[in-house]
Amino acid sequence: MRALNLDQLRTLVAIADLGTFAAAAQALHLAAPTVSLHISELESRLDATLLLRGKRGAQLTSAGQVLVQRGRALLRDADAAIELVARHARGRAGKVRLATQTGVLVYLLPQVLARLKEVHPEIEVEVAVLGTHHTLAALREGRQDLGLVTLPLPPDHGQQSEPWRSDPVLAYLPPDWDVPDEVTPAWLADKPLILNESSTQMYRHTMAWFGQAGFNPVTRIELNYTEAIKSMVVAGYGASVMPQDTFDAPQVLSLHERMQLRPLLPAMTRELVLVYPEPALMAPAARPVLEMLREFAQA
Template sequence: MRLDLTTLNLVLAVAETRSITRGAEREHLALAAASKRLSDLEARLGVNLFDRHARGVEQTDACRALVRHIRSLHASLHALESEVGEFARGIKGHLRIAANTGSIAECLPPDLAAFSQAHPQIRVSLEDLTSSEVQAAVAEGRADLGVFTPPIQDNRLTTWRYRTGELAALVPLSHELAGREQVSFEDLLAYDIVGLHAGAAVEEQMRERALELGRTLNGRLQVRGFDAIAQLVEAGLGVAILPAVPAARFAQVFKVKVLRLDEAWATRDYLLAVRSQDVLPHVVRRFVDALCPGQEPMPAALTNPSRTIPTSSTAKSKA
């Protein structure tokens, strides 16, 4: 079945305007021609895309699925146009990377800098997303590679173990826990928690662990960015759990104390992921080889690899 871009753009326009008339106007089509395109497409697909009413149209579930693919196609076409156009300026590739906040704060920047220096003709762009958003972006083709923390939630990904990191607790210098060198997660549950926005890997992990302990996570404040967390902790608005590397940096700037988090899950892996495909694009392959040299992909059936299989000697040397 062949689908033309004009008709797909019309579907998207009608879905977004909730009107065949306005959708046709947006795509510069006559109303009769637009209606015929939609009817022909519905006949070819064997489904209704819109429920038609006197005041307009509503998307069916089939239409919502199609619209997701159309938007993904638009993103791919935009990336194609941008990347091909860059060849005229001497750029030989464009690498779109999505990464979670922890990896950006803890380990990714030096590797991105080294890769860019070694491959100056490859343009690298980076987007900060939650771990679940990273996986979706890579699986749907909106990013070429992703860096995130487990669990793996999408079976369309091929993954490598990239780095190992540690979580630590952060408390104000004046806090009653500040005289200790380490704390358990249960110790922290007695206080208000300052954390990242909902959906961030650390936040989801804390909620799961609190539930296992039969306790309530007092998530008083949620912000975007570890620096904001450190400032709120310094102000005495709560305690926090965040990656140990940025926590140590904040302890040099703010009046906060870093405590070792005495939990097995405080040690966690960062995974590098690509969308599963028979042959990786050359630029993507170069990046994978640079960050995970000599490693084979992790077993596809492994859904929560954080501490369940041995770390390779290569991964250990990069931790």
């Protein structure tokens, strides 16, 4: 037995609902011979009589009643599948892979995703915490769709990019230290340091800040999670150099109240950029996510 033809099934359901071949043809915008052909081919496929034709219209046989009953569900599922594919093709549904930084992940990204869910509830964002170089490699290889990375970018990174946020970098200091109003490389270099892992751009920026003043300090602890670093600072294990959290999340305020924050001299900033493929190579669902990220860009 051959598979059901959904167009023929839709014709049978229309005849059952409207009572005549002519009414079904009009509703489906089909020629009358096409409607008759649909039913005869459907009956041939199933080797069963589905309709009895009479002067008062068409009557379903018991086999036809069974098929119409099941056929309605099949047609609903088919219509839903077609609509789902269309939403994916138009970028209204689908999975988007986003690589980001830990600080953004903890504080700002939840706001972006909450807003995205309101506007595009069928887009799912899969988040990975990756460094700049790993993010760029993943974009080139098609393992990520969008990325939030720290400058500088290598000249041959091969992605589209645009500025996203510029955050001041501060010294994060234990609560019981006697600290100056501004922290210099000379003052901080001999203190126990808790910094980002050496593979990160933030570590490279920090070492460059020290290096320009002629210092090359040794870190006491290296971590790649902002909140863990802050907890170690609060516990008095050492000082850190990290971007300022500009968000009013309760957990940020709580930790900040238990340590000392000071500006750096000379000043340093962390520049975040959006990176993404050429528009022709971008997944349709990634476009609304990119637009939402742009809405949260720093003015």
